[in-house]
Amino acid sequence: MQETRLIPQLCMKRDDLAGLPPVVLPEGYTLRSSIDSDGVYWALILNETFGGDRTEESFVKEMVEHPAYRAERIFFVCDPEGIPCATASAYRQEEWGAETGYVHYVATRPAHAGKKLGYLVSLAVLHKFQEEGCPYVVLQTDDFRLPAIKTYLRLGFHPLLVHENQPERWRAILCALGIPLDNVKLEWR
Numbered sequence: 001m002q003e004t005r006l007i008p009q010l011c012m013k014r015d016d017l018a019g020l021p022p023v024v025l026p027e028g029y030t031l032r033s034s035i036d037s038d039g040v041y042w043a044l045i046l047n048e049t050f051g052g053d054r055t056e057e058s059f060v061k062e063m064v065e066h067p068a069y070r071a072e073r074i075f076f077v078c079d080p081e082g083i084p085c086a087t088a089s090a091y092r093q094e095e096w097g098a099e100t101g102y103v104h105y106v107a108t109r110p111a112h113a114g115k116k117l118g119y120l121v122s123l124a125v126l127h128k129f130q131e132e133g134c135p136y137v138v139l140q141t142d143d144f145r146l147p148a149i150k151t152y153l154r155l156g157f158h159p160l161l162v163h164e165n166q167p168e169r170w171r172a173i174l175c176a177l178g179i180p181l182d183n184v185k186l187e188w189r
Helices: 036-050 056-064 117-131 146-154 166-177
Strands: 010-014 030-033 074-078 084-091 101-108 137-141 158-161
Touching: 010 146, 010 166, 030 117, 036 056, 036 074, 036 084, 036 101, 074 117, 084 117, 101 117, 117 146, 137 146, 146 166, 158 166
Parallel strands: 101 137
Antiparallel strands: 010 137, 010 158, 030 074, 074 084, 084 101
16 A cells, blocks of 8 residues: 555544454553653654654644643553553544544554554553543554554544544455455444
8 A cells, every 4th residue: 555645544443342352562662641751752752653853842833732631541661671662542522522532642662563562552642531431442554564553544534434434444455454344344424
Protein backbone atom coordinates (compact mmCIF):
# COMPACT_ATOMS: atom_id res chain seq x y z
CA MET A 1 0.00 0.00 0.00
CA GLN A 2 1.23 3.48 -0.76
CA GLU A 3 2.04 5.84 2.10
CA THR A 4 -0.43 8.53 1.10
CA ARG A 5 -2.96 9.70 3.65
CA LEU A 6 -6.42 9.20 2.19
CA ILE A 7 -9.29 11.38 3.35
CA PRO A 8 -11.08 10.92 5.57
CA GLN A 9 -8.84 8.89 7.85
CA LEU A 10 -9.99 5.41 8.76
CA CYS A 11 -11.79 5.00 12.06
CA MET A 12 -11.95 1.96 14.28
CA LYS A 13 -14.09 1.23 17.33
CA ARG A 14 -13.98 -1.15 20.27
CA ASP A 15 -17.55 -1.65 21.49
CA ASP A 16 -16.76 -2.37 25.13
CA LEU A 17 -13.88 -2.78 27.52
CA ALA A 18 -14.81 -6.09 29.10
CA GLY A 19 -12.28 -8.89 29.26
CA LEU A 20 -9.11 -6.89 28.76
CA PRO A 21 -5.97 -8.98 29.28
CA PRO A 22 -3.29 -7.70 31.64
CA VAL A 23 -0.40 -5.61 30.33
CA VAL A 24 2.64 -7.91 30.45
CA LEU A 25 5.78 -6.20 29.17
CA PRO A 26 8.94 -7.85 27.82
CA GLU A 27 11.62 -8.40 30.44
CA GLY A 28 13.33 -5.16 31.46
CA TYR A 29 10.66 -2.85 30.02
CA THR A 30 8.42 -0.75 32.26
CA LEU A 31 5.19 1.20 31.85
CA ARG A 32 4.49 4.60 33.36
CA SER A 33 2.41 7.72 32.93
CA SER A 34 3.85 10.99 31.73
CA ILE A 35 6.13 13.17 33.85
CA ASP A 36 7.21 16.77 33.23
CA SER A 37 10.32 15.93 31.18
CA ASP A 38 8.54 13.64 28.70
CA GLY A 39 7.83 16.17 25.95
CA VAL A 40 11.23 15.57 24.39
CA TYR A 41 10.70 11.78 24.39
CA TRP A 42 7.17 12.08 23.00
CA ALA A 43 8.52 14.20 20.13
CA LEU A 44 11.42 11.80 19.51
CA ILE A 45 9.15 8.73 19.43
CA LEU A 46 6.64 10.37 17.07
CA ASN A 47 9.33 11.80 14.79
CA GLU A 48 11.05 8.41 14.46
CA THR A 49 7.73 6.67 13.85
CA PHE A 50 5.87 9.11 11.62
CA GLY A 51 8.52 11.54 10.45
CA GLY A 52 8.29 15.26 11.06
CA ASP A 53 9.96 17.74 13.32
CA ARG A 54 7.95 17.74 16.52
CA THR A 55 9.57 19.34 19.54
CA GLU A 56 8.95 19.62 23.26
CA GLU A 57 6.86 22.68 22.40
CA SER A 58 4.76 20.49 20.08
CA PHE A 59 4.03 18.24 23.04
CA VAL A 60 2.82 21.22 25.05
CA LYS A 61 0.68 22.55 22.18
CA GLU A 62 -0.80 19.22 21.03
CA MET A 63 -1.08 17.36 24.31
CA VAL A 64 -0.74 19.52 27.43
CA GLU A 65 -2.94 22.35 26.16
CA HIS A 66 -5.64 19.92 24.94
CA PRO A 67 -8.79 19.92 27.13
CA ALA A 68 -8.46 16.14 27.66
CA TYR A 69 -4.93 16.45 29.07
CA ARG A 70 -4.12 14.64 32.28
CA ALA A 71 -0.57 13.39 32.80
CA GLU A 72 -1.95 10.01 33.85
CA ARG A 73 -3.61 9.64 30.41
CA ILE A 74 -0.30 9.67 28.52
CA PHE A 75 1.54 6.36 28.71
CA PHE A 76 5.14 5.49 27.97
CA VAL A 77 6.85 2.13 27.76
CA CYS A 78 10.46 2.57 28.85
CA ASP A 79 13.37 0.41 27.74
CA PRO A 80 15.67 -1.39 30.21
CA GLU A 81 17.69 1.85 30.61
CA GLY A 82 14.52 3.75 31.56
CA ILE A 83 14.26 5.68 28.28
CA PRO A 84 10.73 6.02 26.81
CA CYS A 85 10.48 4.07 23.55
CA ALA A 86 6.71 3.75 22.95
CA THR A 87 3.73 5.94 23.71
CA ALA A 88 -0.06 6.12 23.46
CA SER A 89 -2.61 8.39 25.07
CA ALA A 90 -6.10 8.01 26.49
CA TYR A 91 -7.75 11.18 25.22
CA ARG A 92 -11.16 12.54 24.34
CA GLN A 93 -12.06 14.33 21.11
CA GLU A 94 -15.09 16.60 20.99
CA GLU A 95 -16.36 15.13 17.70
CA TRP A 96 -16.80 11.70 19.34
CA GLY A 97 -18.61 12.87 22.50
CA ALA A 98 -17.50 13.36 26.09
CA GLU A 99 -17.96 9.73 27.15
CA THR A 100 -16.05 8.19 24.23
CA GLY A 101 -12.43 7.20 24.69
CA TYR A 102 -10.05 8.20 21.91
CA VAL A 103 -6.74 6.35 21.47
CA HIS A 104 -4.26 9.06 20.50
CA TYR A 105 -0.74 8.99 19.06
CA VAL A 106 0.31 5.35 19.27
CA ALA A 107 3.98 5.11 18.32
CA THR A 108 7.05 2.94 18.95
CA ARG A 109 10.64 3.82 18.16
CA PRO A 110 11.82 1.61 15.26
CA ALA A 111 14.74 0.26 17.30
CA HIS A 112 12.17 -1.42 19.57
CA ALA A 113 9.90 -2.79 16.84
CA GLY A 114 8.84 -6.42 17.01
CA LYS A 115 8.33 -6.46 20.78
CA LYS A 116 4.59 -5.69 20.60
CA LEU A 117 5.10 -2.45 22.51
CA GLY A 118 2.45 -0.64 20.44
CA TYR A 119 -0.04 -3.34 21.40
CA LEU A 120 0.94 -3.17 25.07
CA VAL A 121 0.90 0.61 25.41
CA SER A 122 -2.48 0.69 23.61
CA LEU A 123 -3.74 -1.98 25.99
CA ALA A 124 -2.67 0.24 28.90
CA VAL A 125 -4.76 3.02 27.34
CA LEU A 126 -7.77 0.68 27.14
CA HIS A 127 -7.36 -0.16 30.83
CA LYS A 128 -7.36 3.58 31.59
CA PHE A 129 -10.58 4.04 29.64
CA GLN A 130 -12.10 1.11 31.51
CA GLU A 131 -11.11 2.77 34.80
CA GLU A 132 -12.71 6.03 33.60
CA GLY A 133 -15.96 4.24 32.70
CA CYS A 134 -15.93 4.81 28.93
CA PRO A 135 -18.64 2.79 27.18
CA TYR A 136 -16.56 2.40 24.01
CA VAL A 137 -13.34 3.58 22.39
CA VAL A 138 -12.41 4.87 18.93
CA LEU A 139 -9.22 5.70 17.06
CA GLN A 140 -8.17 7.00 13.68
CA THR A 141 -5.44 5.63 11.44
CA ASP A 142 -4.21 5.55 7.86
CA ASP A 143 -4.62 2.85 5.22
CA PHE A 144 -0.88 2.22 4.86
CA ARG A 145 -0.31 1.58 8.58
CA LEU A 146 -0.92 -2.15 8.17
CA PRO A 147 1.03 -3.29 11.28
CA ALA A 148 -0.90 -0.78 13.41
CA ILE A 149 -4.24 -1.87 11.94
CA LYS A 150 -3.37 -5.50 12.60
CA THR A 151 -2.57 -4.53 16.22
CA TYR A 152 -5.87 -2.68 16.61
CA LEU A 153 -7.79 -5.67 15.25
CA ARG A 154 -5.98 -7.89 17.81
CA LEU A 155 -7.06 -5.43 20.50
CA GLY A 156 -10.72 -5.95 19.56
CA PHE A 157 -11.30 -2.90 17.35
CA HIS A 158 -13.33 -3.12 14.15
CA PRO A 159 -13.75 -0.71 11.23
CA LEU A 160 -16.13 2.18 11.83
CA LEU A 161 -17.10 3.50 8.41
CA VAL A 162 -17.46 7.27 8.14
CA HIS A 163 -17.36 7.78 4.36
CA GLU A 164 -18.61 5.98 1.27
CA ASN A 165 -15.03 5.40 0.06
CA GLN A 166 -14.15 3.32 3.12
CA PRO A 167 -15.74 -0.11 2.45
CA GLU A 168 -13.48 -0.60 -0.57
CA ARG A 169 -10.46 0.73 1.32
CA TRP A 170 -11.13 -1.76 4.13
CA ARG A 171 -11.48 -4.62 1.62
CA ALA A 172 -8.02 -3.80 0.27
CA ILE A 173 -6.52 -3.54 3.77
CA LEU A 174 -8.02 -6.82 4.97
CA CYS A 175 -6.90 -8.55 1.77
CA ALA A 176 -3.35 -7.21 2.30
CA LEU A 177 -3.44 -8.55 5.87
CA GLY A 178 -4.81 -11.91 4.73
CA ILE A 179 -7.96 -11.51 6.82
CA PRO A 180 -11.28 -12.67 5.29
CA LEU A 181 -13.80 -9.83 5.13
CA ASP A 182 -16.39 -12.13 6.73
CA ASN A 183 -14.25 -12.28 9.90
CA VAL A 184 -14.42 -8.51 10.54
CA LYS A 185 -17.40 -6.44 11.64
CA LEU A 186 -17.94 -3.32 9.53
CA GLU A 187 -20.10 -0.67 11.24
CA TRP A 188 -21.40 2.60 9.85
CA ARG A 189 -21.21 5.61 12.15
